[in-house]
Amino acid sequence: MLDHPAKYLTKFSEHFDPTLLAELEEKSMLMEVKGGDVILNIGQNIRAVPLLVDGVIKVSRINDEGQELLLYYVKEGESCAMTFNCCMLTQTSVIRATAEEDSVLACIPVSFMEEWMQKHPSWKKFVMTTLLNRFTEMIKSIDEVAFKKMDERLINYLKEKSRIADSSVINVTHQQIGNELGTNRVVVSRLLKKLENENKLLIYNKQIKLLKDL
DNA sequence: ACATTAAGTGATT
DNA sequence: AATCACTTAATGT
Numbered sequence: 197m198l199d200h201p202a203k204y205l206t207k208f209s210e211h212f213d214p215t216l217l218a219e220l221e222e223k224s225m226l227m228e229v230k231g232g233d234v235i236l237n238i239g240q241n242i243r244a245v246p247l248l249v250d251g252v253i254k255v256s257r258i259n260d261e262g263q264e265l266l267l268y269y270v271k272e273g274e275s276c277a278m279t280f281n282c283c284m285l286t287q288t289s290v291i292r293a294t295a296e297e298d299s300v301l302a303c304i305p306v307s308f309m310e311e312w313m314q315k316h317p318s319w320k321k322f323v324m325t326t327l328l329n330r331f332t333e334m335i336k337s338i339d340e341v342a343f344k345k346m347d348e349r350l351i352n353y354l355k356e357k358s359r360i361a362d363s364s365v366i367n368v369t370h371q372q373i374g375n376e377l378g379t380n381r382v383v384v385s386r387l388l389k390k391l392e393n394e395n396k397l398l399i400y401n402k403q404i405k406l407l408k409d410l
Numbered sequence: 411a412c413a414t415t416a417a418g419t420g421a422t423t
Numbered sequence: 424a425a426t427c428a429c430t431t432a433a434t435g436t
Contacts, residue, residue, distance in 0.1 A: 346424065369416060383424060385417060401416065401433055 204249055205302060207273035216316045220247070224302040229295040236293040242282040244303035248272050251299020252360050255291050256376070265341075266353070266376040268333045269296065269360050277330035280323050283309050296360065341378075349377055350387050354397070354406055364406045 205212075205221055212220065224247070229235055236242065238258055253270040255278070270276055270293075278291050283306040312319040340349050353373065357366050370388065374381040388404065391397050398405040 371416075380425060381417085382419090382426080386419085386424095389418075399417085 204300075205247065207249060208247060211273075211322045212318045213316070216312070216318055220302070220304065223308060224304045227301045227303050229299050229301065231295050231297045231299075233295045234292060235295060235301070236276075236279075236289050236291070238289055238292055240289050241286075242279050242289060242306070244305055245275065245279050245283055245309065246301040246303050247275050249300040249302050252296040253299060254294045254296045256294070257290070258292055263378060264292075264375050265378040267291065267337055268330065269356065271360065275322070275326050277327050280309075280327060346377070346379060346383060347387050347390070350384065351391070351410065353377060354404065355410065358406050366404045366406070367402060368404065369402050 203221065204226065205217055205224075208220070209217060225244075226249070227246075229251075235246070235253065248270055250272050252272075253276070255267045255270060255276065257265045257267055259265075276293060278289055278293075281287060282289055313323065340352065344352075350373070353376070354366065357368070358364055361367075370384040371381045374384045377384070388397070388399055391410070392399050395407060396410045397407055
């Protein structure tokens with residue numbers, strides 16, 4: 197936890213009116229996490245709503261065998277839809293949130309949720325918008341898994357990864373990609389090789405560079 | 411130099 | 424698309 201600097205919720209200023217923004221800054225606690233840290237695990241209870249001030253959080257589902265499936269990323273200026281559910285209905289999480297890179301979260305105690313939903317229209321709107329956006333993304337995920345083949349899913353994965361890393365160079369192993377897409381490494385290696393032959397990307401060790409015409 | 415981890419490949423289901 | 428078995432390449436100690 198850190199002391200409050202002057203103003204760190206600037207990424208959220210378009211969502212909230214000034215009164216609420218000030219209250220948010222006053223009531224929240226800053227939390228820093230390192231890349232790879234698990235912030236929230238399946239089955240865990242949630243005591244605070246996190247607003248992502250800086251960084252990227254990966255949200256994924258894990259099955260009984262511990263296999264992972266990437267659902268979506270949360271970027272700065274956003275929040276996690278799951279926590280809203282959990283907080284308001286006091287449920288436990290059904291997803292895992294992992295820090296994709298070093299990140300900073302502003303944590304708001306759940307006790308303010310009810311009150312703000314009534315008192316601050318901009319808070320309510322933010323919550324509803326977040327839920328809607330996630331719902332939409334979730335449908336997209338389902339489409340991917342149900343209707344698309346691995347090669348398409350891989351391409352989308354690479355693009356998304358590149359977008360959130362804000363770079364055409366992605367640092368991942370084939371194994372990691374396999375884990376996140378719920379497939380095995382050999383399949384990933386072969387598909388990547390195919391894409392490399394089509395001049396869509398370059399493969400390095402633990403690193404992939406996307407080329408323009410992917 | 412050796413052990414470990416990452417990536418490439420043919421064959422089989 | 425998954426699994427196996429094996430090879431080769433890269434990286435760490």
